[in-house]
Amino acid sequence: MLSKSLFHAAVAVALASSAGWATAQSSEPIKVGLMLPSSGTFAELGKGVADGFKLYVDEQGGKLGGRAVQYIALDDESDPSKANENANKLVKRDKVDVLIGTIHSGVAATMAKVARETNTLLIVPNAGAGEITGAMCAPNVFRSSFSNWQPGYAAGLLAGKKHKTAVTISWKYAAGDESVKGFREGFEKSGGKVLKDLNLPFPGVEFQPLLAELATIKPEAAYAFVAGAGQVKFVKDYAAAGLKNSIPLYGAFLTEGTLTAQGEAAAGLQTTLHYADGLKNPKNDKFIAAYTKAYGAAPNVFGVQGYDAAQMYDVGLKAVKGDTKKKAEIYKAIENAKIDSPRGPLAFSKSHNPVQDFYVRVARGNQNVMTDTIVKGLVDPSRDCKL
Ligand code: BEZ
Numbered sequence: 001m002l003s004k005s006l007f008h009a010a011v012a013v014a015l016a017s018s019a020g021w022a023t024a025q026s027s028e029p030i031k032v033g034l035m036l037p038s039s040g041t042f043a044e045l046g047k048g049v050a051d052g053f054k055l056y057v058d059e060q061g062g063k064l065g066g067r068a069v070q071y072i073a074l075d076d077e078s079d080p081s082k083a084n085e086n087a088n089k090l091v092k093r094d095k096v097d098v099l100i101g102t103i104h105s106g107v108a109a110t111m112a113k114v115a116r117e118t119n120t121l122l123i124v125p126n127a128g129a130g131e132i133t134g135a136m137c138a139p140n141v142f143r144s145s146f147s148n149w150q151p152g153y154a155a156g157l158l159a160g161k162k163h164k165t166a167v168t169i170s171w172k173y174a175a176g177d178e179s180v181k182g183f184r185e186g187f188e189k190s191g192g193k194v195l196k197d198l199n200l201p202f203p204g205v206e207f208q209p210l211l212a213e214l215a216t217i218k219p220e221a222a223y224a225f226v227a228g229a230g231q232v233k234f235v236k237d238y239a240a241a242g243l244k245n246s247i248p249l250y251g252a253f254l255t256e257g258t259l260t261a262q263g264e265a266a267a268g269l270q271t272t273l274h275y276a277d278g279l280k281n282p283k284n285d286k287f288i289a290a291y292t293k294a295y296g297a298a299p300n301v302f303g304v305q306g307y308d309a310a311q312m313y314d315v316g317l318k319a320v321k322g323d324t325k326k327k328a329e330i331y332k333a334i335e336n337a338k339i340d341s342p343r344g345p346l347a348f349s350k351s352h353n354p355v356q357d358f359y360v361r362v363a364r365g366n367q368n369v370m371t372d373t374i375v376k377g378l379v380d381p382s383r384d385c386k387l
Helices: 004-027 043-059 080-093 105-118 149-160 174-189 208-217 228-240 259-266 282-295 301-319 327-335
Strands: 030-036 067-075 098-100 121-124 141-143 165-171 193-200 221-225 249-251 270-273 339-341 344-348 354-364 367-378
Touching (some): 030 043, 043 228, 043 301, 067 080, 080 098, 098 105, 105 121, 149 174, 149 221, 149 270, 149 367, 165 208, 174 193, 208 228, 221 228, 270 367, 282 301
Parallel strands (some): 030 067, 030 098, 098 121, 121 141
Antiparallel strands (some): 270 354, 339 344
């Protein structure tokens, strides 16, 4: 049996070593897994997200929740067939504390599955797949961006103000299908009717047959979901086919970050997103200045979504003083966060999807200039989320 003094000494040693362990633990950097595309049609979008995330961390002196940050970056190639292996590499081999990713809905849905299986925090900084904050919603899965339904719905409301019939064109995968579904809901709500949905496989750019069919249907308007490098060709092909003046084209991402490459073909196009050039608020003023200084170009929505993903994780980590073991507390803090975003106030629905305003933008020169707010505080229905 231990004497009283020996017992006290043993307790003291145990406490000291556990305190030492805690200190060593918290002095280690937080491991951030950046699973984003750095090749393929979404490469620029992935760069925007990563740049935005790193800008926020740099503004905090290179720290999140008081701890230094180590990045582990992986090119997901926007390839759903590699997503399971890639996400597991980051979680199991690299032991990241958080997964940040990605752009493509199909890849992100698999990341959400891996995050659920391993109780790893996932913040999706773009991909809008409905199931992530729908049937697959989870305490540890969040989005800093949008659900595909949201910007599509906003575009439907906008087009429905002027037109009675429309045809949609999209890439055939979750983002295209859901964006079109949102558009149809908004358009029908405003009294419009979608005559036909045309599509092609992701990331195909053979738009001519679809544009020819659109021309024969002759709707009053068209809505398109193609993104990244693909949208540059689409908008140019649309104008070259002589459709721009006869069938007004609407979109959500269609002109985001690509106006310089699209040139005159994009002039005047109207789109609906949760960010816009010329959006005035103090946070956005500072964000634009800092981003432009750091990267030599103005930010777009992808930079905002990356920046806010970092803000969200910082809120979670600060709530636990950087102790990543307190997972449930981190999730609660993010769930209840009120983020001062460059896009305006940002809060989260029960399913962890952003509740946010959607803006009307018109393409002028190299800017998507804000002209109006089409819907305020839009909540994704997330009908199948059981949180
Ligand atoms: C998506 O796959 O969810 C997506 C990709 C690019 C822009 C918007 C959404």
